Amino acid sequence: MKLLDWLVLIGTIGFIVFYGVWKTRGSKNMNDFLLADKSMKWWTICLSIMATQASAITFLSTPGQAFEDGMRFIQFYFGLPIAMVILSITAVPIYAKLKVFTAYEYLETRFDLKTRTLAALLFLIQRGLAAGITIYAPSIVLSAILGWDLTYLNIGIGLLVIIYTVSGGSKAVSVTQKHQMTVMMSGMVAVGVMVYLNLPKDISFYDSVRVAGKLGKMNLVDFSFDINNRYNFWAGITGGLFLALSYFGTDQSQVARYLSGKSVAESRMGLLFNGLLKIPMQFMILFIGVLVYVFYQFQSPPVFFNQQVLEQSYETSAKDKVLQLENAHQELFKERKEHVYQLVDAIHNDDEEEIKTLQEKLGVLTNRSVDIKKEVQAEIAQVLPDAQTKDTDYVFLSFVMKYMPAGIVGLLLAVILSASMSSTASELNALAATTTVDLYKRSINKNSSDTHYLNSSRLFTLLWGLLAIVFALSASLFENLIQLVNLIGSLFYGTILGIFLVAFYVKWIKSNAVFVAAIVAEISVLCCYAFTDIGFLWFNVIGCLIVVLVGLVVQAIPGLEKK
Numbered sequence: 001m002k003l004l005d006w007l008v009l010i011g012t013i014g015f016i017v018f019y020g021v022w023k024t025r026g027s028k029n030m031n032d033f034l035l036a037d038k039s040m041k042w043w044t045i046c047l048s049i050m051a052t053q054a055s056a057i058t059f060l061s062t063p064g065q066a067f068e069d070g071m072r073f074i075q076f077y078f079g080l081p082i083a084m085v086i087l088s089i090t091a092v093p094i095y096a097k098l099k100v101f102t103a104y105e106y107l108e109t110r111f112d113l114k115t116r117t118l119a120a121l122l123f124l125i126q127r128g129l130a131a132g133i134t135i136y137a138p139s140i141v142l143s144a145i146l147g148w149d150l151t152y153l154n155i156g157i158g159l160l161v162i163i164y165t166v167s168g169g170s171k172a173v174s175v176t177q178k179h180q181m182t183v184m185m186s187g188m189v190a191v192g193v194m195v196y197l198n199l200p201k202d203i204s205f206y207d208s209v210r211v212a213g214k215l216g217k218m219n220l221v222d223f224s225f226d227i228n229n230r231y232n233f234w235a236g237i238t239g240g241l242f243l244a245l246s247y248f249g250t251d252q253s254q255v256a257r258y259l260s261g262k263s264v265a266e267s268r269m270g271l272l273f274n275g276l277l278k279i280p281m282q283f284m285i286l287f288i289g290v291l292v293y294v295f296y297q298f299q300s301p302p303v304f305f306n307q308q309v310l311e312q313s314y315e316t317s318a319k320d321k322v323l324q325l326e327n328a329h330q331e332l333f334k335e336r337k338e339h340v341y342q343l344v345d346a347i348h349n350d351d352e353e354e355i356k357t358l359q360e361k362l363g364v365l366t367n368r369s370v371d372i373k374k375e376v377q378a379e380i381a382q383v384l385p386d387a388q389t390k391d392t393d394y395v396f397l398s399f400v401m402k403y404m405p406a407g408i409v410g411l412l413l414a415v416i417l418s419a420s421m422s423s424t425a426s427e428l429n430a431l432a433a434t435t436t437v438d439l440y441k442r443s444i445n446k447n448s449s450d451t452h453y454l455n456s457s458r459l460f461t462l463l464w465g466l467l468a469i470v471f472a473l474s475a476s477l478f479e480n481l482i483q484l485v486n487l488i489g490s491l492f493y494g495t496i497l498g499i500f501l502v503a504f505y506v507k508w509i510k511s512n513a514v515f516v517a518a519i520v521a522e523i524s525v526l527c528c529y530a531f532t533d534i535g536f537l538w539f540n541v542i543g544c545l546i547v548v549l550v551g552l553v554v555q556a557i558p559g560l561e562k563k
Helices: 003-023 030-038 042-053 056-077 080-089 091-098 105-110 113-146 150-197 205-214 233-250 252-259 264-298 307-313 319-348 352-383 392-403 408-444 450-474 481-505 511-531 537-555
Strands: none
Touching: 003 150, 003 408, 042 150, 042 252, 042 264, 042 408, 056 113, 056 233, 056 264, 056 392, 056 408, 080 091, 080 233, 080 264, 091 105, 091 252, 091 264, 091 481, 105 113, 105 408, 105 481, 113 150, 113 252, 113 392, 113 408, 113 450, 113 481, 113 511, 150 264, 150 392, 150 408, 150 450, 205 264, 205 319, 205 352, 233 252, 233 481, 233 537, 252 264, 252 408, 264 319, 264 392, 307 319, 307 352, 319 352, 392 408, 408 450, 481 511, 481 537, 511 537
C-alpha cells in the first residue's frame, strides 16, 4: 500500500469513530442509549438498515460469488421488497403502539415470559455468532492479502466498534452508518468504474456485458423449481421472503433501527426505501464481480487467488508440481483469450452459429481450467493441511490490490472496514438491548434505577463486543463467507419468525402451544441441516411452517385452550 492509501484509510476510519463518539456523547437514559431518543429521520433509518445488512462480507464475498457463479445470487433478495411492505403495514405500528425497547417484549404481552425468553435466547445465539463472523470476515482476507496479523486485525476492528457503540448506543450506530454507507457506495462505484477502465481499449461496455452473458454469468433469473437449489426465483421469492420477514421484523439489530424512528411514518419510509434500494445495490456489487470475471478473460488470472497461501506452497515439496500446473494454466489462458476475442467478433457480426461453436469450445477450456485449479488446491491441501483452499472470497480484493491505483486501494479497504464496523455496531447494540431488557431487567434485577440499566446496557455492549472478538479469534473460514452468514441466520430465523407470525395473526394459538412448537421447529431445522441437502434458504420456510402447524396441533389438545 502507498502513502495515499494509508491516508485515505486512516482518515476515513478515524473520522467515523471520532464523529460517532462526539455526535452522540452524553446518553442520559435507556431511551437515549437503546432507541436514540426516537429522533431518527427516515433517510437515516434507511441508510442505517442498509448499512447493518451490508457487512464487510457483502463487499468481499459477493463479487467473488458473481465471479464464480454469475448473477443468480440476486434472486436471494427477490422477496425482500414484499417483506418491507408487510412489515410496514403490520409490525411497525404494533411495536410503536406498545413502545417497546426490543421486539421480544411484545411476545410476553401476547404469550408469556418463557416464550419471550426463548425467542430472545435464539436471537442471542445466532446474532452473537454472526457478530464474530462480521469481524472475522474482513480480518482473514485482509490478513491474507496484506500480510497483517490476523489476531491484531480482529482485536483492532472489534475495539474500534466498541469505542463508539459503548459511548453513544443506538444513536451512535445510526449516525455513523450514514457516513459508512456513503463510504461504501462511493468506494464500490469508484472500483466499478476502474474495473471497466482496465478492460482492453477495444472492448466496449456493451461487449463486456454480451461476453459475460454468453459465458453464463448474466444468469439473473432461474424459474426452474429445485428445492436443493440455493438460488432460483422460487427460493428467493419464498425462502428469501421468510428470511427477510424474520431478519427485518424480529432481529433486534434491524428492529432497533426503525424503533428509533421519529414517527410510524418515518419508520415505514425507512423500511420501504430499503426495499426499493437493496436489490439495485446488490445488483451493482454482483455486476462488479462479473466485470472482474470479464477482465480476467483478457488478463491472465492467478491459478489461486489467495497469494499468501500460494507462495507458502512454493516452500514445500509441492513447489515443482504447483509451478507446473501454473504454467499449464497460463498456456490454457492464451488459448482461451483467442477464443474470447473470436466470440466478441462473432457477437459484432450477429453470427449465432459461430457464437454457439465458441461457447462450446470455451466451455471445454473452462472445464480444463477448473480441473487444473482443483489439482492446485489438492496439492496445497496436502502440504498445507490448515490452509483454506476455497479462494472465492479473495478474488475481488486480490484484483483491487494488483490493478487499482493509489487512493482507490485505501478507499476500498475503508469500505471493507466501514462495512464490518457498521454491522458489528448494530449487532452489539442489539445484543446489549436484548440482554438488558429481555433477560437482566425482566428476570434477574427487576427494580433498579434507569441509570443502573443504562450502565448495564453499556457493560453488556462491552461484554458482547469482547465476546465477538473471541468468536472472531476462534473462527474458521467457510466455503463462502456470505453463505455462512445467511446459513447461520437461516438455522434460527424461521423458528423466530414462526413465533412472531403466530403472535400477529393466529390468535387461537396460546403460549404453551407456541413454545412447544418452537422447540420442535428448531430441532427439525437443525436436523434438516445435518441430514439433508435442502438449500438453506428453505430452512426459513420449514421452521416457520412447523411452528404454525405444530402450534395448531398442540393447541387442539384438551386442557391447553386457555394457556
